[in-house]
Every structure is written in structure tokens, then in C-alpha cells.
Amino acid sequence: MAWAKENGGNNKAAELNYVDRSLDGPSHNFSLMPTPSKHTQYPYVTGSSVLGIKYKDGILLASDTAGCYGSTVRYKSVERLKRIGDNTILGASGEISDFQAITNLLDELITEDWMWDDGNKLGPFEIHNYLNRVMYNRRNKFDPLWNSLVLGGIKKGKKYLGMVSMIGVHFQDNHVATGFGNHLARPIFRDEWKEDMTLEEGVKLLEKCLLVLFYRDRSAINKFQMANVTEGGITITEPFALKVNWELEAFRNPTKGAEGSW
Amino acid sequence: MFRNQYDTDVTTWSPAGRLHQVEYAMEAVKQGSAAIGLRSKTYVVLATVNKASSELSAHQKKLFKIDNHIGIAMAGLTADGRVLSRYMRSECINHHFVFESPLPVGRLVVQVADKAQVCTQRSWKRPYGVGLLVAGLDEAGPHLYYNCPSGNYAEYHAFAIGSRSQAAKTYLERKFETFMECTKEELIRHALFAVKESLQEEELSSGNCGVAVVGIDEPFIVLDPKTLQAYIEALDSGKDEMQTMEETGTDDRQSSQVPQEGTGSRGISVGASEDTPTDMET
Numbered sequence A: 001m002a003w004a005k006e007n008g009g010n011n012k013a014a015e016l017n018y019v020d021r022s023l024d025g026p027s028h029n030f031s032l033m034p035t036p037s038k039h040t041q042y043p044y045v046t047g048s049s050v051l052g053i054k055y056k057d058g059i060l061l062a063s064d065t066a067g068c069y070g071s072t073v074r075y076k077s078v079e080r081l082k083r084i085g086d087n088t089i090l091g092a093s094g095e096i097s098d099f100q101a102i103t104n105l106l107d108e109l110i111t112e113d114w115m116w117d118d119g120n121k122l123g124p125f126e127i128h129n130y131l132n133r134v135m136y137n138r139r140n141k142f143d144p145l146w147n148s149l150v151l152g153g154i155k156k157g158k159k160y161l162g163m164v165s166m167i168g169v170h171f172q173d174n175h176v177a178t179g180f181g182n183h184l185a186r187p188i189f190r191d192e193w194k195e196d197m198t199l200e201e202g203v204k205l206l207e208k209c210l211l212v213l214f215y216r217d218r219s220a221i222n223k224f225q226m227a228n229v230t231e232g233g234i235t236i237t238e239p240f241a242l243k244v245n246w247e248l249e250a251f252r253n254p255t256k257g258a259e260g261s262w
Numbered sequence B: 001m002f003r004n005q006y007d008t009d010v011t012t013w014s015p016a017g018r019l020h021q022v023e024y025a026m027e028a029v030k031q032g033s034a035a036i037g038l039r040s041k042t043y044v045v046l047a048t049v050n051k052a053s054s055e056l057s058a059h060q061k062k063l064f065k066i067d068n069h070i071g072i073a074m075a076g077l078t079a080d081g082r083v084l085s086r087y088m089r090s091e092c093i094n095h096h097f098v099f100e101s102p103l104p105v106g107r108l109v110v111q112v113a114d115k116a117q118v119c120t121q122r123s124w125k126r127p128y129g130v131g132l133l134v135a136g137l138d139e140a141g142p143h144l145y146y147n148c149p150s151g152n153y154a155e156y157h158a159f160a161i162g163s164r165s166q167a168a169k170t171y172l173e174r175k176f177e178t179f180m181e182c183t184k185e186e187l188i189r190h191a192l193f194a195v196k197e198s199l200q201e202e203e204l205s206s207g208n209c210g211v212a213v214v215g216i217d218e219p220f221i222v223l224d225p226k227t228l229q230a231y232i233e234a235l236d237s238g239k240d241e242m243q244t245m246e247e248t249g250t251d252d253r254q255s256s257q258v259p260q261e262g263t264g265s266r267g268i269s270v271g272a273s274e275d276t277p278t279d280m281e282t
Helices: A002-006 A096-116 A124-140 A180-184 A186-192 A199-216 B020-031 B078-099 B105-118 B165-181 B184-198 B225-235 B239-248
Strands: A045-047 A050-054 A058-064 A067-069 A072-075 A081-084 A088-095 A147-155 A158-164 A170-172 A175-177 A224-230 A233-236 B035-039 B043-049 B063-067 B070-076 B130-138 B141-147 B153-155 B158-161 B209-215 B218-222
Touching (some): A050 A147, A050 A199, A081 A096, A081 A224, A081 A233, A088 A224, A124 A147, A124 B078, A158 A175, A180 A199, B043 B130, B063 B218, B130 B158, B130 B209, B184 B225
Antiparallel strands (some): A050 A175, A058 A224, A067 A072, A088 A147, B035 B158, B063 B070, B130 B141
């Protein structure tokens, strides 16, 4: 099974798999003459925050579509929300290429699961656990997949929303966010999220947070996507923009409270 | 089965298109003591005939728990069965570690079958000499499978393997259409009756048979001898006693129509004796 390849370099099969090497070519963790490990990487093209909330009928995820190359907003149409199977959605911030690799892995997993054709299906909770194993194992090799992943789904009426970080920290909650979203969006969630919101209320809450992120996060752009998963299926919106207001008082004199800063 | 010049190697076909070594392995299953399985919409019950090699020794263990939701009964070379059990337990626990959810029994069965097939296509291996009745759950409900040394597997409503399993199979074939709607107790009764058929000369007692149950929301357990004995004693006294036994947890001899000995002894005769109500027709 696909997962069996992820559990460390003990079996030959793992050598041939993504976990022990980059997608392009072979590179092994172990050799006869070990060189100093250079595996702890830097991210190159990164995505900013991903937000997720539970609402009455399912889960909503939101993110912008920017891929930043350091301080340059280089790619403006990066889809950072992906569907996994037909009851789960995945959003990622961090290194975009690692996100693509993860999506490949999950596609393989889902395909294999589908091929069984036996009435059993991997649910969002199983995928969360699988991703956690992958991320944690990579972290243990000092070769992390540089992502914070948000996973949401619904199976047999049971809603699931969770997060897996690049070091394998994972948890579930009613609302999650990655990166800057943790600092800017989650306080808003804590105040304004409530149980069983309607779709409109959920969208409104997310749009409010996305706007705040656009104002305050320098790697965010005014081009967003939202993904919605319910028992009826998955929809990912086309990219949309929000109305911004730079005339707000807080922007008029940003250094009012701290003279000399910028 | 006659010896011939094509049966030394598992990797040699006979001109008739058979792999004799595989068939001999299946013969080993037929020589082992019987194992029976049957299922309803919510439960699967496994039962085994436990043969002791001598009066001094204890019985062979033939019922194994694989995971909370899967268990097996085996017939044949129980040593091979133990090895396969270990493999199955390992697969289940690994799946649980990665996905935090139980491995669907159908997928485990296929993995075991593929493992068995390997042994039919390597010149340095021999086929496993054990047949497994696998009882387990998945999202769709309870299932019963049979894993054969040939690497084949199939799903069953009810099945029996091992020596004198034909008698049990005949009983099951008569009754299996009612199994889907059976309660857990009724299912266990059917299983014990089927075991009785295979134990033609001996008396049925908790010493020479074993029963295990798995159900939706009920983990796989092997019944302990005391509970088992109570079920056996309840067999002969009809359905009412089953209910009192469930409530009190002991056999209630007062309501039985036939005086019983401690070990539930009656000659096991396939036809009804004049002592008993026609239990066989429940």
C-alpha cells in the first residue's frame, strides 16, 4: 500500500519513493561516506495563510492565490486549495513545490483506495493521520516538507477540520489558520465564530479575515479562492477580489501610536 | 490423490494444468480439525473443533484475535496459521498507526491471499498449509471470508473447513437463509449445532470446541469456557432457556425438559432422539 513506503529507510521500496528522494532525481540520506546534512531547507516559492472554519453543513477553506519568491509576489494565480477524493479539501501554505508533491502523494493514495472498489473509502480523518505521518517522518530525517496544511472534510455527517504543520504537530478545531492567519484571523474567529453558522455567515466571516490579511500581510494579494465541502460534494470558487478601503482611519496615520516607526 | 511425476515442485505444472503441491496443501487443510463460520447482518461467529493430541495435553489454539474488529479460525497446520496471524496483526496495527482507523477486513484478506499466492510461485517456498476463516467488519458491515492455501479467497454467508466439515456444511446449507436476521445468541447456537455435526462420536463440551464472536460495536472476543459451556447446555433445552441463560449468565436447569449431566452430555446423534424436542428445526 502507498503508506508503507513512508515509514523510513528500512525497506528497499522506500528508497524508490518520494520520501527519500526529490521528485526529480535520486538522492539518498545514507551513504558510505556521510557528508554533513544539508537537508534542512529553505522555502523558495511560498504561499501565505490558509483559513478554515466549520459551519452548519460542512467546512469552508479560504486562501489567496499568491506565490511569493522571497519578497517578490511573483506568481499571482497559484491554487493553494485542492480537492482530495470527494469528501476532503486540502489547503497549504509554505513551499508550493512541496505542496504539489503532497498532492501527488495524496492522489496516489486516493486512487489506490478507489481501486479497491469495496465500499470502503478513506475519510478526512484518515487522510489527516496519513499526512501527519508523512510530515513527521520527514521532520525526523531533517528534510521537512515546508508546509502548514489545513485539511477539512465531512464523512457520514461527521465534520472534520484540522491542521498538520511541517514538524508534524497536528490537531483539530472548529477554526484553524496558518501563518499570518494565526495572528490576524484566529482572534477574529475566536470572537465571531459560532456553532452551526450558515454558508453566508461563514463566507462573510472568512471574507472579513481575508481582507484583514490583505491589508496587513505583505505577501497577500487581493485575489482569493474559497473551497466548500459538504455531504453533497466539493466546490472551489473561481478567484475573486474583495473591496478594499485604504481611506480607513488606521491607514491615514499609521505611526500615530509610535512616532518614528513606519 | 495419487503420487505422480509432476508433484514434487510447486512450480511444476502437471499436464492436466494442475499444481499438485497446492492441492496437497489444501489436503492438509481438509485433514485439520474443523472450523466453522457464519454471519448475520450484525455479527459473525466462528467456531472450532479443538482436538488434543493426547489426553495429557491441552488443545490447540485455533481462534485468534487479529484486531478489535477482525478474528480468524484456522484449520490445518496451525503453525502456518500462527505465522499468518502475526502478519495479519502487523498489517492491522500498521494501518491503524498511519490512518487511525481499522483496516477493512476485505483488504486484509486480499493481502493474505496475495501472500499465499507468492508461495505457489517460488521454487524455494511451499504453500501455507492452513485455511483461514476470517471474520471481520468494514464500513459496510460484518463479513466472513475464507483464505485458501492456493491464494484464493471468497466471501461466505457461512462456511466450514477441516475434517468432517461436510456434515457441518450440510447443516449450514439447510439453515443459512435464516442467518441474516439472527440474533447473536441464535447465531452462536447455529454455530454450536454445526460443530456438533462435525464431532460425530464425541460429546460437545467447552473442552473440545471454541467459539468467537465479532459484531458491529462489539469487539472480537473468544468466549471463555464458562460462557461457552452455558451456551452448550442451553442447546438441548430449547430457546426459552437461551433467554434465561442470557439474563442469569448461567444455565438454568429448572426449566429444561430433559435432565442434564454437568457436561451437557447426550450422545451426539444426527437424528433427533426421543428425549429432546426437535431443536434441530429452530
